[in-house]
Amino acid sequence: MSREILRLENVSKRFGGIVVADNISLSLHAGDVLGLIGPNGAGKTSLFNLISGLVQPDAGRIFLDGTPLVGSLHRRARAGVARTWQHMRLFRSMTVLENMLVGSRNYPGESMLASIFGTTSVRDSEAGSRRRALEVLERMGLAHTANSVVVDLPFGQQKLIGLARALMNDGGCLLLDEPMAGVEGRNYETMQRIVRDEAAAGRAVCVVEHNVSFIKDLCTEAVFMSFGRILMRGSVDDLTQSRELTELYFGAAHA
């Protein structure tokens, strides 16, 4: 079996009376594309927030490449957790390229002095990031948008740029929050191809998605969540054929 990248051990989180994660244990390996499905409010996005450090768990531990994953958002991003957001959250005043350049794990320009004086490490990392960003855009067929302001692009392309920005983080774990919502046609195919390539390159990918056919095409496995718990993990076919889960998802059929 391939290398384990992400491991959750008995992770729990509650907000007041609402349990968003109830003793969740999960393991992801290099090359996995794990689908996360379940009704609204099941805790899918909350699980991403717990892994990426937007919220801290009440109990349990999370490991990335065998090392405990602790601290806030930026520390975990630097450790190698890349994520996207359901509503993209692109930097509206900036171009596509600028959006992406913010996303390198190694960013010596975060020091004001180093940035002003353009030290060698800043110049090198900027050049490297620029190359990487253009490569990613090239792979998506969006190289021509590099200098467009993100909000001027059509929705589907903005969705891809959200992924492109996350891909600037070359870490092992990629969390995609509803990448296909509102995406169709050629952008849909591009999204699929890129996600597949990233997994093949050795990343562990986890996808929250309501589009079952996307999950079916892409995911090696899927997890069904409800009320903060993992009810079942298995192949997408197993999950969609489970009568119990289908009822939870679509509502019980009243005979």
Added chain:
Amino acid sequence: MDYLASMGVLIGIYVILATSYNLIIGYGGLNTIAHPIFFALGAYTAALLSIETSLPAVVCIAAGIGVAVVASVALAMTTLRVSGDYLLIASLGFQLGLLQAINNLEFAGGPAGLSNIPMTFAGPARSWIWLVITAAVAALVIWLVRRSMAGPFGRAVRAMRDDEEACAALGRSLFAMKVVIFAVGCGAAGLAGGMYAYYFQYISPEQFSIAQSATILTMVVLGGIGTIWGPIVGAFVLVALPQAITFLQLPSSLVGPLQGLIFTSLVIIFLFLRPHGLVGTRLAGGVH
């Protein structure tokens, strides 16, 4: 002609104030209104040192910058971990409280202020020498802001302003960036304060009141928030405009209220008709 040079010095000082304020609120998106208090800390530190000691002016002004930076870091450490409105409220308290303290400190001259600040560059060319110095320092501050905002640091700062969580999730340390731009911006205000004290040789608490916040904010908004040229244009217009009004030879009881009316009307008109200011474009935040 001395009048022109003197006005030039004042414009230069406001260019420094508005440019540094714009760094904090325009680029950084950190909503503070405490800029005049850092201006005051620089002015009072430099003035007191110049009166009480025989240290050279450069050292006294540098000490003023130091005090402003230390105070700003203290405020930042306590309020910048939480975002947004907390800073606004804390900065309001900081501005009002500290100014009230200055107002009541005997060694700082109380409400009467300090008026025996030693003369620098005595002689007929004094104002012109100060004009050159002020212009050079203002140019340096503008360069610093422009250079840092055009590079990778500025890119990360603008990303933070656009969306804090998304920026942090890409690995950027927001807290570190916020503290740095706050300290640099407030340090520049301290620098402006030291120069103001030395040139005008008289400072009093009312020159650093909350009304000064409104003036500096108006300069930034009117010129173009989040742009390099905006605060510069704003400072020129808002220093020159009241001077122009005095040429109308209105009774002095009218001039004050008229200025207030014009300033607030300008802000309201600009917010409605031209929210990006005189020089701003739709993409405020680029380096124009």
